[in-house]
Each structure stands twice: as structure tokens, then as C-alpha cells.
Amino acid sequence: MLSQHIGAICKPLVNKKDTVTAGQLIGNADAFVSAPIHSPVNGTVKDIALCSHPVLGRTQAIIIESSENNQPKKPCPNRFDPTFDPGPFSAQQIFDAVRKAGIVGMGGAGFPASVKLKANPQSPVTDILINGCECEPFITCDYRLMLEWTNQILVGIALISKALNCTNIYICIEDNKPDAVAIFKKAVHASAFASNMNIVTIKTKYPQGGERQLIKSVLNKEVPTGGIPPMIGVLVSNVATAAAIAEAVAGDIPLTHRVLTVSGNGVKNPGNFYAPVGIAVSELIELAGGLTDDAVKIILGGPMMGFAIADLSTPTTKTSGAITVLAEKDLPKRRETPCIRCGRCVAACPVHINPTKIAHAVKHNMLDVAQQHYMSACIECGCCSYSCPADIELTGFIKTGKILVARQKNLMPK
Amino acid sequence: MTQNIIVSPSPHINKHHSTQSIMLNVIIALTPAMIAAVIFFRLQAVYVTGTCIITCLISEWLCNCFRKQPNSLGDLSAAVTGIILAFSVPPALPIWAAVIGSAFAIIIGKMVFGGLGANIFNPAMIGRAFLTASFGMLMTTWTVPATIDKNMPVMSPANTSVMTQATPLAWSKQAIKTKDVQDESKKVKASVADGMFKNLFWGSRGGCIGETSSLALIIGGLYLIIIGTITWHVPVAVLLSAFIFSAIPYLMNDTSYASPVFHLLSGGMLIGAFFIATDPVTSPLTKKGQWIFGIGVGGLTILIRIIGEYPEGMMFSILLMNSVTPLIEKFCKVVPAGGTPNA
Numbered sequence: 072m073l074s075q076h077i078g079a080i081c082k083p084l085v086n087k088k089d090t091v092t093a094g095q096l097i098g099n100a101d102a103f104v105s106a107p108i109h110s111p112v113n114g115t116v117k118d119i120a121l122c123s124h125p126v127l128g129r130t131q132a133i134i135i136e137s138s139e140n141n142q143p144k145k146p147c148p149n150r151f152d153p154t155f156d157p158g159p160f161s162a163q164q165i166f167d168a169v170r171k172a173g174i175v176g177m178g179g180a181g182f183p184a185s186v187k188l189k190a191n192p193q194s195p196v197t198d199i200l201i202n203g204c205e206c207e208p209f210i211t212c213d214y215r216l217m218l219e220w221t222n223q224i225l226v227g228i229a230l231i232s233k234a235l236n237c238t239n240i241y242i243c244i245e246d247n248k249p250d251a252v253a254i255f256k257k258a259v260h261a262s263a264f265a266s267n268m269n270i271v272t273i274k275t276k277y278p279q280g281g282e283r284q285l286i287k288s289v290l291n292k293e294v295p296t297g298g299i300p301p302m303i304g305v306l307v308s309n310v311a312t313a314a315a316i317a318e319a320v321a322g323d324i325p326l327t328h329r330v331l332t333v334s335g336n337g338v339k340n341p342g343n344f345y346a347p348v349g350i351a352v353s354e355l356i357e358l359a360g361g362l363t364d365d366a367v368k369i370i371l372g373g374p375m376m377g378f379a380i381a382d383l384s385t386p387t388t389k390t391s392g393a394i395t396v397l398a399e400k401d402l403p404k405r406r407e408t409p410c411i412r413c414g415r416c417v418a419a420c421p422v423h424i425n426p427t428k429i430a431h432a433v434k435h436n437m438l439d440v441a442q443q444h445y446m447s448a449c450i451e452c453g454c455c456s457y458s459c460p461a462d463i464e465l466t467g468f469i470k471t472g473k474i475l476v477a478r479q480k481n482l483m484p485k
Numbered sequence: 486m487t488q489n490i491i492v493s494p495s496p497h498i499n500k501h502h503s504t505q506s507i508m509l510n511v512i513i514a515l516t517p518a519m520i521a522a523v524i525f526f527r528l529q530a531v532y533v534t535g536t537c538i539i540t541c542l543i544s545e546w547l548c549n550c551f552r553k554q555p556n557s558l559g560d561l562s563a564a565v566t567g568i569i570l571a572f573s574v575p576p577a578l579p580i581w582a583a584v585i586g587s588a589f590a591i592i593i594g595k596m597v598f599g600g601l602g603a604n605i606f607n608p609a610m611i612g613r614a615f616l617t618a619s620f621g622m623l624m625t626t627w628t629v630p631a632t633i634d635k636n637m638p639v640m641s642p643a644n645t646s647v648m649t650q651a652t653p654l655a656w657s658k659q660a661i662k663t664k665d666v667q668d669e670s671k672k673v674k675a676s677v678a679d680g681m682f683k684n685l686f687w688g689s690r691g692g693c694i695g696e697t698s699s700l701a702l703i704i705g706g707l708y709l710i711i712i713g714t715i716t717w718h719v720p721v722a723v724l725l726s727a728f729i730f731s732a733i734p735y736l737m738n739d740t741s742y743a744s745p746v747f748h749l750l751s752g753g754m755l756i757g758a759f760f761i762a763t764d765p766v767t768s769p770l771t772k773k774g775q776w777i778f779g780i781g782v783g784g785l786t787i788l789i790r791i792i793g794e795y796p797e798g799m800m801f802s803i804l805l806m807n808s809v810t811p812l813i814e815k816f817c818k819v820v821p822a823g824g825t826p827n828a
Contacts, residue, residue, distance in 0.1 A: 283822065293822050295824055296822070296825065367491050370497055374496060377495055379490075379494075402491070402497070402498075408601075409504075409602035410602050411507075411602050411766050412765050412770055417819060418716075418772075422822045423821050423822045425818075427770070444818075448821040448822075453495050456494075456495075457496050457500055458500055460500075461503070461504050462499070467494030
């Protein structure tokens with residue numbers, strides 16, 4: 072898959088029938104906002120063709136058939152000991168290593184991590200938030216990561232801090248994960264380089280893990296509508312991204328594998344898997360024991376924001392943190408009824424916009440009205456649809472509206 | 486892949502409630518008031534309420550058939566309209582008048598606008614306004630509660646075959662209207678109105694079917710707030726503003742004007758604050774808008790009660806505020822977190 076991030080799409084660097092080795096660079100782009108792609112396995116390039124993509128419909132991908140002699144990649148938990156010293160690495164070195172390793176925001180947005188690590192003299196980063204809030208139901212991959220790769224995450228954080236020359240660090244963990252909080256407190260206390268890090272326990276609440284919501288909770292600052300966190304001097308990074316940065320900088324290992332949660336009532340043995348990026352969804356489901364008989368919905372992501380997919384050969388990307396399979400009993404029986412203007416969507420909206428106004432404007436093809444009501448501020452968290460008693464797909468309408476506006480402005484194909 | 490896979494936009498789970506469950510909760514919350522009505526007005530209350538509910542349901546069904554729309558009786562909103570309308574008419578209202586009022590409420594108050602969610606005014610209040618305008622006498626003939634001793638002053642026994650009496654609000658109005666300062670009866674009248682707190686609270690007094698028992702309405706209202714069917718903003722705004730607006734004349738002249746507590750407990754204040762003004766369709770979406778709406782309802786009610794010609798103003802103030810709801814919405818646009826973008 073050549074588009075695994077926000078920004079310029081990579082060009083393939085290999086040809087059909089080429090032999091590739093694990094970690095080999097196979098896709099790259101020159102643009103600043105982009106991230107290269109590496110092969111996760113040894114094998115041969117079977118094809119370079121269009122492939123199902125959960126968001127973009129179909130996009131170009133390099134299909135690699137893995138060879139027999141593949142050794143599964145060993146994750147390196149806690150290879151970093153508490154005496155690690157980020158001193159020898161310069162900011163530029165860290166930036167280069169992160170760019171080379173193709174690291175993107177692994178919480179879901181897929182923003183190239185190297186871009187965030189480039190210090191901007193106009194608006195220096197004053198606070199770094201490390202996002203350990205997994206607010207969607209079912210997903211536990213970051214939680215396992217925090218428990219098992221604690222030191223690696225801390226090393227990553229130290230490197231981020233070094234690259235941005237910023238020492239106000241907040242590791243944010245939700246209060247339903249007290250063991251993760253405890254293990255981090257211990258690790259921070261024990262390590263020489265991490266003593267300046269604060270651990271913040273915040274309320275378990277959806278969508279706490281959204282960066283805007285997290286910044287509001289921890290720093291009580293609001294990101295301007297239409298803006299991004301660096302505008303107010305804040306960098307938010309996911310724990311998985313921090314761990315990947317540690318591997319990339321200290322170990323010179325590209326991002327080719329990640330931890331995913333495969334769960335839901337529709338799989339037989341739910342669990343967390345350390346899997347190569349690009350593995351087909353069907354293979355992951357097989358690893359989790361296969362689908363149950365009443366499985367009806369396969370979601371790339373969590374149940375609140377994930378994308379339901381129809382094609383099980385869809386590959387995962389660097390941003391795929393979870394596959395959630397819902398059984399028939401989990402699904403609400405939805406039948407849209409008229410809006411009764413109860414205001415539950417307005418009360419539920421974490422960015423304080425008016426979902427019902429926007430959704431109805433989109434429904435009647437009044438995109439200008441939708442934009443007047445700040446459609447673009449929507450973070451697509453799904454709280455409005457979740458709380459709607461009339462079963463209106465508010466989030467769906469708003470997403471549709473955003474796509475229609477993007478097409479009007481020729482920012483999106485089709 | 487042999488299994489059927491469903492693809493739909495996120496989120497893929499939702500809260501287990503629906504329009505139907507919201508309306509059902511409102512009906513549950515109105516049950517204490519219904520029980521009180523049966524205690525005070527006996528079978529009369531049952532006949533009128535039953536007629537209103539059945540007529541509302543039939544009217545909605547006929548409209549759906551006529552408009553070739555799917556049947557919408559399942560959302561129970563028509564039943565709620567029927568109950569609210571019945572609760573805001575006098576118990577002695579003839580059955581034929583109840584039928585006309587209910588049909589008008591649903592057909593003109595709701596279905597001509599396009600059904601649930603599209604109506605501008607609260608349908609039950611439209612029905613009641615129609616009845617008040619058309620059959621003024623029937624709408625102001627108050628049955629004496631069956632539990633009351635018949636020593637209460639009787640206003641016009643010759644009017645109808647049933648025993649009637651003035652409502653507490655009518656007494657209070659009478660006291661205000663008696664211009665002659667020398668008139669001893671004025672003090673008597675105000676104190677009669679003022680001295681009815683016990684009856685106002687329990688409900689043993691003249692009035693509309695469902696509005697007499699403050700206790701039953703408060704139980705129902707609190708139930709709705711606690712289970713989250715309504716938020717506290719509108720009821721609190723209505724009651725608070727009514728309290729303040731009625732306290733002003735009371736503090737200036739406590740012989741002519743009834744106390745604020747009296748105003749809160751009498752007439753349709755409580756049923757209006759908890760059940761009618763909170764109708765989501767006809768009240769503003771935002772919390773700020775709901776405050777303005779509630780303050781308007783409470784203030785106008787007191788204004789009508791004290792200065793206006795009618796002894797009770799709940800219905801008109803709700804209808805008036807319904808009509809300005811779009812305007813309130815316009816002024817109470819939500820501001821996104823992070824402020825308005827400079828565009």
C-alpha cells in the first residue's frame with residue numbers, strides 16, 4: 072500500500088518479480104510531508120496494482136508474496152535499559168532517522184512523524200503530550216504496549232524531547248489503566264533520562280484520545296478551529312509512535328511491524344498481535360481464531376470511528392491499530408426516524424458544533440450552510456450518531472459533506 | 486467469503502434508546518399525575534384522557550394514510566400529545582369537544598407541518614388554544630374535586646349540572662382586579678388564594694385534569710430529569726423566572742398579589758415547566774437557547790396572570806416562545822471548541 076499516511080503518495084521503487092528483503096525501501100516520495108515505505112518481509116513482488124483501501128476506496132499497492140524462509144521479526148521489548156542516554160543524537164540525526172524509517176502517527180491519523188519533529192523557530196513546542204489514551208471500546212494494543220514496552224516508549228519520548236528541545240512532557244494515561252500508570256511511574260523513577268517526565272492520569276471518557284480533547288484535558292488549552300496543535304506550541308504523539316521512534320533512532324530499524332488488537336464478539340480468540348504492516352485482514356482474523364458464525368461486521372479500527380470493510384483481502388496500514396469484528400447482537404437495529412431536535416447530539420459533541428444542523432444541510436445538499444456551521448471542525452468521533460435517539464447517521468452525513476466539499480475544491484479525486 | 490458482511494458508516498454501536506423510548510418515559514412520568522387526576526376527578530378524567538389519546542392516534546394514522554407516509558404511531562408522540570392535551574383541559578369537558586380539540590392538535594398542530602419534528606408549535610397547546618377560543622365557557626368550567634368538602638366558595642353553581650368552583654388562580658385574579666382599595670373582600674380573596682398551599686401541593690383543587698397535583702407533577706418531572714430524558718435547564722429556567730417575576734409585585738403589595746410560591750404551584754406552571762416547555766421539537770437545541778426560552782415562558786406566564794385578561798398564561802406563553810424559537814436558535818449559534826475560525 073503506497074498511501075499509508077497524510078501527504079504525498081509514495082512512488083514504487085521496485086518492479087514486478089523483483090526479490091525484496093525485510094526492511095528494504097520499496098516506496099518513497101520527495102515531498103516534505105510524506106513517509107517512505109519498507110517491505111516487512113522477505114519475498115518477491117507479485118504485482119503493483121490497485122488494492123482496496125479502507126478510506127480511499129482503491130489505491131496503488133505493492134503486493135509482496137512472502138517467501139518460505141521468512142524469520143518472524145522479533146519485537147525488541149525493553150531492549151533499552153534505564154541507563155540509555157539520548158545525548159549523542161542531535162536533533163537533525165533524530166529527524167533524519169525518523170524520516171528514513173517511515174514513521175507516521177500510529178494512533179490513526181498517520182501524519183508523518185518526522186514533520187512533527189522538525190522544530191519550527193516561529194512557534195517552538197512548549198509542551199509534549201504522549202498519548203496513552205485508548206478511548207475506543209475493544210482496543211487494547213497501546214495498553215499492552217505501555218505495559219510491555221515501557222522503556223522503549225520512554226526512550227522514544229526522550230528522543231522526541233531532544234529533537235524539539237522541550238522538556239515539559241506529559242504522559243497521559245486514562246484512569247481505567249492503573250497498572251499502566253504504576254508501571255510508568257516506576258520506570259520513570261528508575262531511569263536516568265526520564266526523570267523530568269510527568270505522568271498524568273485523566274478521566275476515562277470517549278473521545279479523550281483525540282489530540283484536541285487531550286490538550287484541553289491536560290493543559291486546558293484549545294486548538295484553534297481549523298488549526299493544528301503546533302500552533303499553540305503543543306506536540307501530541309502516540310505511545311506506539313514513540314516506541315517506533317526509539318527503534319528507528321537507536322536501532323536504525325524501519326517501521327515495518329506494529330501491534331494490532333483483533334477483537335470483538337465476532338472473533339473466536341481476540342488478542343493483540345505484532346504483525347507486519349500490510350498483512351491482509353483475513354490473515355489476522357485467522358490468527359485470532361477466525362470469525363464466529365454470527366460475525367456480521369468487520370471494522371478496520373474501533374467501533375466508534377473505524378471503517379467497515381467488505382473486502383477481507385484489504386491490507387492493514389501503519390495506522391491500523393485494530394480490527395474489530397462485531398457480531399449480530401452488537402449491532403443496533405437502525406431505522407432512521409425524523410429528528411426530534413432533542414439536542415442530544417449538540418450536548419454530546421466534543422468540539423461543540425451542531426451535528427444535526429450540519430447533517431440536515433448535507434442531506435439537502437446545502438454545503439454552504441453546512442460549512443457555516445463549522446462542518447470542517449468535526450473530528451468524526453461518532454458521538455452524535457451514538458447518542459441520536461432517531462438513529463440518524465449524523466457522522467455519516469457530515470463525513471459525506473466533507474468529501475463533497477473536498478471534491479468541489481478539487482482536493483479529492485472522483 | 487460466504488458470510489454476509491454489513492458495511493455502514495461509523496460509529497458501529499449506539500446508545501440503546503430511541504424516540505419511542507423517550508416518549509414512553511414521558512408517558513411513565515405522567516402516570517402519577519394521571520393517578521392524581523383519577524383520585525380527584527374520578528371517571529371523568531379517565532373518559533376525557535382516553536378520548537384524547539384515541540382521537541390523537543386515529544388522526545395521526547389517517548394523516549399518514551392520506552399522505553401515503555409510513556405509519557408513525559409507533560413513536561408514541563401522538564399518544565403523548567393526547568395525554569398532555571387531556572391534562573390541560575377541565576375534567577367536565579364534553580367528549581365531543583375533546584375529540585375536536587385532539588383532532589385539531591394532531592392535524593393542524595403537527596401533521597400539516599410534516600409530522601413529528603417539523604411542527605413549530607406544541608401540538609397539544611395548539612389544540613388547547615383552539616378549544617379555548619372556540620368553547621370559552623366549557624374551558625373555564627371547573628369541577629370541584631371529589632375529595633374536597635363542598636364548603637369552598639362556589640362561583641357559579643347555576644352554570645352547569647356539575648358542582649363547579651373557581652380555580653385558585655381565578656381567586657388571585659379576582660383579588661388583583663378589585664380596584665377599590667377599601668373593599669374588604671379583596672383581602673379575603675387574596676388570602677383565600679394564598680391559603681391554599683396544602684391543596685395546591687396535593688392537588689385537591691379546581692383545575693385542569695392533570696395540572697392540579699403539584700406533588701405528582703414534581704415526581705414525574707424529577708423522574709424525567711434523573712433518567713436523562715429531559716435536561717434540567719428548561720424547567721429550572723421557567724420556574725426561576727416565574728418565581729422572580731411574581732416576587733416583584735408580591736413584595737410591592739402583598740395584599741393584592743399572591744405569593745411567588747403560590748404562582749409556582751398553581752395553574753399549569755408545573756406541567757408546563759416539566760412536560761410542555763421541554764418538548765424538544767419546539768424548544769431550542771442549545772443550552773443557552775433553552776435558558777432564554779425558559780425565562781421567556783416563565784416571565785410571560787406571570788405577566789399574563791397578573792396584567793393580562795386571562796387568569797392563566799402558561800399556554801399562551803409557551804406558544805409565543807415556540808414561535809420565537811427559530812429566532813433564539815439564530816442568536817444562540819454554537820461556537821466550536823477552539824473558537825470561530827477567521828473566515
